[in-house]
Amino acid sequence: MILPRDFSIYMTTDIITVNNLTKKFNGFTAVNNISFTVKKKEVFAFLGPNGAGKTTTIQMLITLLKPTRGEAFIDSFSINHNPEEIRHVIGYVPQMVSVDGTLTAYENLMLMAKLYDIPSKERDKRINEVLEFLELEELSKALVRKFSGGMIRKLEIGQAILHRPPVLFLDEPTSGLDPVARRHIWKHLFELRDTSETTIFFTTHYMEEAEEECDRIAIMHSGNIAAIGTVPELKQKTKSPHATLEDAFIFFTGANLQEGGNLRDVKRARATERRRH
Amino acid sequence: MAEVEVRKLLHDPTELITRAVQPILWLGIFGEALSKVKAIPTNGYTYLQFITPGILTQSVTFIAIFYGLSIIWERDMGILQKLLVTPTPRLALVWGKMISAGIRGLTQAVIVFIFAFILQIHLILTLPTMTGVVLIIMLGAGFFSGLSMIIASIVKTRERFMGIGQVITLPLFFASNAIYPITIMPPWLQFVARINPLSYMVEGLRALLVTGNTSQLPFDVIILLVVTFIISFISAYMYPKVVV
Numbered sequence: 001m002i003l004p005r006d007f008s009i010y011m012t013t014d015i016i017t018v019n020n021l022t023k024k025f026n027g028f029t030a031v032n033n034i035s036f037t038v039k040k041k042e043v044f045a046f047l048g049p050n051g052a053g054k055t056t057t058i059q060m061l062i063t064l065l066k067p068t069r070g071e072a073f074i075d076s077f078s079i080n081h082n083p084e085e086i087r088h089v090i091g092y093v094p095q096m097v098s099v100d101g102t103l104t105a106y107e108n109l110m111l112m113a114k115l116y117d118i119p120s121k122e123r124d125k126r127i128n129e130v131l132e133f134l135e136l137e138e139l140s141k142a143l144v145r146k147f148s149g150g151m152i153r154k155l156e157i158g159q160a161i162l163h164r165p166p167v168l169f170l171d172e173p174t175s176g177l178d179p180v181a182r183r184h185i186w187k188h189l190f191e192l193r194d195t196s197e198t199t200i201f202f203t204t205h206y207m208e209e210a211e212e213e214c215d216r217i218a219i220m221h222s223g224n225i226a227a228i229g230t231v232p233e234l235k236q237k238t239k240s241p242h243a244t245l246e247d248a249f250i251f252f253t254g255a256n257l258q259e260g261g262n263l264r265d266v267k268r269a270r271a272t273e274r275r276r277h
Numbered sequence: 278m279a280e281v282e283v284r285k286l287l288h289d290p291t292e293l294i295t296r297a298v299q300p301i302l303w304l305g306i307f308g309e310a311l312s313k314v315k316a317i318p319t320n321g322y323t324y325l326q327f328i329t330p331g332i333l334t335q336s337v338t339f340i341a342i343f344y345g346l347s348i349i350w351e352r353d354m355g356i357l358q359k360l361l362v363t364p365t366p367r368l369a370l371v372w373g374k375m376i377s378a379g380i381r382g383l384t385q386a387v388i389v390f391i392f393a394f395i396l397q398i399h400l401i402l403t404l405p406t407m408t409g410v411v412l413i414i415m416l417g418a419g420f421f422s423g424l425s426m427i428i429a430s431i432v433k434t435r436e437r438f439m440g441i442g443q444v445i446t447l448p449l450f451f452a453s454n455a456i457y458p459i460t461i462m463p464p465w466l467q468f469v470a471r472i473n474p475l476s477y478m479v480e481g482l483r484a485l486l487v488t489g490n491t492s493q494l495p496f497d498v499i500i501l502l503v504v505t506f507i508i509s510f511i512s513a514y515m516y517p518k519v520v521v
Contacts (some may be wrong), residue, residue, distance in 0.1 A: 062362050064517065087364040098355030115363040159359070 015040040015199050016061070021070035023056050030056040032160030032223035033070070037214075038201060040166075040194060046203040047210040047249070048220035049088060053093065054203035057220070058091055058171050061201075062092050065238040075166055088116075091160030095171040098156055101145035105136060105155055108144060109162065116163040130158040154188065161192065168192070170202040174209060186213050211245045302393050325398045330482035331455025333389045334417065334475055337382035339446055341418040344378040345425025346438055357519060367513040371423065375509065378422035379415035386414055406485040409494070416501040423508035430515035440518040445504075474504055 016038035023031040031053045038044045046054045059065040061072055063083035071078060077085040099108050106127060113123040131137045134154040139147070144155065153173065160168060173189075174182040190213075192198050204210055210217050211231055218228040227234055227248070234248040243251075360370055393400055425442065432438050450456075452466060453475040459467055470476045481497040484490055 059358075064358060064361055084364060084366075087362055090362070092359060092362045094358045096360050100356065112359075112363070115360065115365045117483060135410075180449035191499035 013039050016044075016072070016074050016201065018061070018072040019047065019070055021057065021060060021072055022064050022068050023053075023060060023065065024068045029223050031060070031067075034223075034225045036218055036225060036228055038199060041197050042197055042216060043189075043193060043200045043214045044202075045210045045214040045217045046201075046205075046220055047205070047217050048208070049205055051222075052220040053223040054220055055171055058092075058169055058201075058203060062169055063087060066177075088163070089165050089167060091163070091165040091168045093153075093156045093160050093168070093170040093173060095175065097152060099144050099147075099152055099159070101143070104143055105131070105147075106140045108155060109159055112159040112163050118163060126162055130162055133191075134158050144237070148181075149177050150184060153177065153181070153185055157185070157188065161196075163200070164196060165198070167199045172204055173202055174204075174206070182209070189213075207244075207246050207249070219244055219252050220247055227254040287512075320349065323398070325393075326400070326487050327458075327483070328456050329368070329389065329400065330395055330486055331479050333386055333414075333482060334453075334478045335450050335455055336375060336385045336389070337414050337418050338421045338449065338475060338478075339457075340381050340385060341378040341421035342424045342425040342442055342446055344374070344381065344418075345427075345429045346435065346442070347374075361517055365461055367516045368509065371426065371509050371513045371516060374426065375419035375422050375505070379418040382414045382418035383411060386410060400486045401489055402486070409485045410482060412503065413478055413481045414497065416498070416505050417474065420474050420505040420508055423505065423512040426512045427515050428510075430518045433519060449475050453479060455490070467492065474501060477501055 007050065014037040018034060018036050020033050020035055021031060022029070022033050029074075034057065046057065049052050053202060056065065060067050060079060061074065063079055063086050067079070071080055073079070074086050076088045077089070079086060100111070103111070109130060110123065110125045113127060118126055128137070131140055134157065136151065136154055136158065139151065144152065149154070157168075157170075157173075160170075168189075170189075174185055177185065189200055193200055202214075214231075216230050217234065219226045219234070227237070229237075234252070235243045235245065238248050238251040239246060361367070390400070390402065425438075428441055428445075429438055432441060452469045453473045454470055455475065459470050459476070462470060477497040477500050481494055481501070484492075484494050484497075
């Protein structure tokens with residue numbers, strides 16, 4: 001299906017459209033025929049346990065992985081047919097620590113600035129802008145090896161927004177961070193959304209984070225989207241007056257947030273947590 | 278990308294020193310020992326002169342092959358994912374890595390030359406030959422780092438890579454004209470040596486540094502250029518496979 005690029009409905013409302021996206025690995029279905037949309041400037045969460053397929057979905061949307069079937073459009077670009085254009089309009093913060101500890105904060109940002117083709121005259125200005133926005137200016141020349149988990153996360157977000165992408169993808173942005181650092185990160189993310197009109201798509205397995213920070217949630221379990229909507233909507237559907245998000249989760253998936261995932265998922269989750277400390 | 282590597286080395290040069298040990302051992306111990314034996318015909322040059330280009334090639338190759346491992350480290354670190362999500366084409370990322378491998382190789386060259394000077398091994402060190410040496414080292418390092426990136430994309434884990442890396446490096450070295458001329462090899466080994474890019478590197482370096490006989494040089498360089506070029510395309514194609 002070929003959509004004209006300036007199809008106005010897509011430009012004004014939905015910035016991410018996913019149709020029947022599926023990913024199979026050797027007979028194992030990681031993502032099973034999911035479809036959803038995300039509106040511009042929305043803060044959208046993918047909630048689910050490890051192994052639910054959240055990371056695989058994000059990897060397909062950011063063009064790192066090719067889907068087995070299905071299609072998705074980001075800012076009207078197709079992941080199957082226009083991956084290069086998509087890479088210009090998205091920013092990505094991976095779950096695992098992705099900064100180079102042997103370089104300084106400034107150098108880490110400079111690397112990304114160059115890889116994103118930011119013109120050389122602009123680079124220094126943008127880097128300093130980003131450092132200021134994330135309150136990291138004093139650490140500009142410090143080796144990242146010495147940073148705390150929260151600072152690393154902020155730097156990674158900085159690297160992802162240098163080129164001012166309309167959509168920012170974050171995979172488990174605050175896992176392993178203490179509540180203060182978590183608050184701090186979200187303060188910056190909301191500021192980003194409000195000042196630069198950035199759409200924020202993130203995955204998490206923390207109930208509180210999903211509940212407090214986002215506009216809409218998709219609950220994901222074993223490769224399927226079990227439910228999608230705003231937090232009040234989801235709670236309402238459980239038809240229980242004092243339902244929490246956790247109750248809603250159990251209601252829709254019949255499962256507990258703790259279980260799930262194979263050894264690799266658990267290893268990855270633990271590695272992320274360990275590095276943060 | 279190459280710039281990043283240089284900065285990294287500047288921040289922490291200890292790695293350069295640890296890597297220097299091997300060629301020093303080869304030249305100093307093996308080279309000295311075998312030169313007394315005089316069992317290997319080296320056409321009027323001393324054995325040490327003969328093997329210096331070979332040792333240099335070996336250390337550059339060794340570094341380049343284990344440099345490919347870095348893309349697995351990066352995968353473990355999420356950095357690889359970030360790199361692949363930028364608009365920068367995969368081929369550019371690969372070339373960047375090849376150039377960095379080349380730069381590391383060049384530092385080895387400096388160390389080997391210093392050591393050769395200490396051992397009083399006579400080499401032709403002029404501006405033209407140095408230019409040639411730089412070119413050959415960059416191409417050779419490029420080829421072998423590309424090769425190891427391909428291997429890394431296939432095996433995906435550090436442990437498996439280490440095993441394969443070891444299995445490849447030493448046979449490549451012995452099945453080449455690095456420490457003995459092709460003429461003394463049995464025919465089957467000669468065949469292997471002729472399709473081994475390492476031999477072309479050694480031949481080129483030897484021509485520049487020792488014999489001054491540059492008749493084969495353009496041929497050697499072209500071969501290295503072509504294989505490195507081809508392998509960079511394959512490497513770029515395989516790069517994203519490391520992610521999963």
